[in-house]
Amino acid sequence: MRLTPLVVVANRLPIDDGVAPDGAFEWRRSPGGLVNALHPLLRHTPAAWVGWAGGTGPAPRLPDVDGVRMHTVPLDGDDLRDHYEGFANATLWPLYHDAVEQPEYHRRWWEAYQRVNQRFAAAAAAAAEPGGLVWVQDYHLQLVPGLLRELRPDLRIGFFLHVPFPPPELFMQLPRRAELLRGMLGADLIGFQRAQAAHNFAQLVTKVLGLPATDRRIGVGERVVRVGAFPVSIDTAEMAALAARPEVADRADRLRQDLGDPERVILSVDRMDYTKGIEQRLKAYRELLASGDVKVRDTVLVQVAVPSRDRVAQYQILRDRVEHQVGRINGEFGRVGEPAIHYLSQPFDRTELIALYRIADVMAVTPLRDGMNLVAKEYVAARADDTGALLLSEFAGAAAELGQAYLVNPHDLDGLKQGLLAALRATPEDVAVRMRAMREYLHRNDIHAWARSYLSALDQTGSLLRRLGPTD
Numbered sequence: 223m224r225l226t227p228l229v230v231v232a233n234r235l236p237i238d239d240g241v242a243p244d245g246a247f248e249w250r251r252s253p254g255g256l257v258n259a260l261h262p263l264l265r266h267t268p269a270a271w272v273g274w275a276g277g278t279g280p281a282p283r284l285p286d287v288d289g290v291r292m293h294t295v296p297l298d299g300d301d302l303r304d305h306y307e308g309f310a311n312a313t314l315w316p317l318y319h320d321a322v323e324q325p326e327y328h329r330r331w332w333e334a335y336q337r338v339n340q341r342f343a344a345a346a347a348a349a350a351e352p353g354g355l356v357w358v359q360d361y362h363l364q365l366v367p368g369l370l371r372e373l374r375p376d377l378r379i380g381f382f383l384h385v386p387f388p389p390p391e392l393f394m395q396l397p398r399r400a401e402l403l404r405g406m407l408g409a410d411l412i413g414f415q416r417a418q419a420a421h422n423f424a425q426l427v428t429k430v431l432g433l434p435a436t437d438r439r440i441g442v443g444e445r446v447v448r449v450g451a452f453p454v455s456i457d458t459a460e461m462a463a464l465a466a467r468p469e470v471a472d473r474a475d476r477l478r479q480d481l482g483d484p485e486r487v488i489l490s491v492d493r494m495d496y497t498k499g500i501e502q503r504l505k506a507y508r509e510l511l512a513s514g515d516v517k518v519r520d521t522v523l524v525q526v527a528v529p530s531r532d533r534v535a536q537y538q539i540l541r542d543r544v545e546h547q548v549g550r551i552n553g554e555f556g557r558v559g560e561p562a563i564h565y566l567s568q569p570f571d572r573t574e575l576i577a578l579y580r581i582a583d584v585m586a587v588t589p590l591r592d593g594m595n596l597v598a599k600e601y602v603a604a605r606a607d608d609t610g611a612l613l614l615s616e617f618a619g620a621a622a623e624l625g626q627a628y629l630v631n632p633h634d635l636d637g638l639k640q641g642l643l644a645a646l647r648a649t650p651e652d653v654a655v656r657m658r659a660m661r662e663y664l665h666r667n668d669i670h671a672w673a674r675s676y677l678s679a680l681d682q683t684g685s686l687l688r689r690l691g692p693t694d
């Protein structure tokens with residue numbers, strides 16, 4: 223095996239197995255913000271990615287992707303059920319998102335979590351050069367930093383959590399809370415999306431493990447573990463360049479025509495997840511239609527909701543409820559050839575997604591809780607002419623940076639309706655001032671700036687970064 227100086231470890235590889243329209247087997251880009259953030263970053267860097275390729279069974283041998291080596295970690299049926307669908311996505315995911323759905327605790331899931339984390343740690347240990355840098359991602363792998371440190375004390379180890387880290391009152395529910403904190407503390411640097419999360423973590427390590435901690439540094443025996451907020455971002459310049467392509471502009475024109483050339487297009491793009499506030503948003507929209515504040519012919523809502531984690535009960539229930547809600551609203555308020563909501567549950571290629579961003583007069587991003595939300599940032603980057611209103615939940619990590627958005631509390635139905643109307647009725651001048659400020663911010667704070675700030679904090683001597691070369 224060829225060893226690399228930088229190894230990213232994430233539950234998912236950036237490519238996933240899938241079936242092409244002609245029925246043939248194909249590899250395609252995996253869903254979700256983590257992959258979309260990290261993938262552009264590693265291009266042309268001597269790096270490896272350790273992760274799961276989707277599905278069960280023996281690990282397939284994957285080709286390099288843009289020069290990045292793919293190391294597949296296999297999951298069998300029990301691992302999939304108890305680690306991925308269980309402890310990761312039915313215990314940690316709801317707990318970390320304000321318990322908007324009830325987290326479940328099962329001892330068998332914890333055993334699977336440990337077992338799978340050990341497998342990932344072993345794979346990372348086998349892939350990293352002596353003295354290399356390993357960057358572990360997200361809530362599926364919180365034990366990996368500690369396990370890896372035991373296997374390879376020579377490495378610099380980073381951990382980044384893409385999702386929120388909850389306040390102590392919630393985290394204290396976890397039966398294996400001490401082990402999870404200790405696992406993360408195997409890292410040299412622990413990165414969060416927001417300063418509040420770093421604060422929650424520092425409080426917890428003192429409360430649960432009795433360690434001396436500030437929001438920046440934690441003493442673990444002889445070692446000092448550093449902690450900080452590093453809000454993840456997007457490749458802003460690439461997104462702007464794609465949005466400016468003539469074929470995207472053509473596609474956007476066609477889409478607008480196909481929608482009946484309405485005065486106003488509202489767009490939402492989410493994974494089908496109960497954290498995204500889809501039901502609340504649809505309810506607000508229904509009430510606006512019922513009161514006549516919004517009329518079907520003038521305004522259309524396009525809701526993209528790509529299915530996600532679809533074997534987990536809470537996700538199946540959500541999908542059924544959303545589809546029922548969409549059907550009801552269309553039945554009540556649509557006309558022949560003029561649905562109130564255009565509902566699409568398909569993955570799209572980048573061109574299609576960006577064409578949708580280009581036609582959206584209002585982009586409604588209203589999660590109940592979200593670590594960051596890259597869709598909000600992608601929309602801003604795609605609006606080079608400073609048109610377009612971003613309606614953004616206060617509970618998305620992005621709200622801490624995009625303060626010029628129309629901010630709403632998605633739990634407050636009336637507030638959500640008012641926010642939507644304010645965004646729909648905003649003057650072009652107001653929209654332009656806000657959009658320009660947000661675009662300028664994202665040009666300075668893009669994915670490359672994020673990686674630079676995180677990796678230079680992790681590699682304080684700079685020796686590894688010199689070996690990696692520029693990350694942009």
Ligand code: ADP
Pocket residue numbers: 253254255256258491492493526527528568569570571575594595596597598600
């Ligand atoms: P999460 O990570 O929770 O899914 P984010 O908003 O941070 O939420 O990231 C979602 C990512 O997935 C974005 O980069 C977005 O462009 C992409 N995405 C969302 N829906 C689709 C879709 N239907 N087809 C293709 N990509 C999508």
Ligand code: G6P
Pocket residue numbers: 233234253254255256257360361384385530531
């Ligand atoms: C979020 C998580 C990622 C995850 C993605 C898609 O962005 O932070 O770790 O990969 O959602 O979810 P999935 O379960 O399909 O990997």
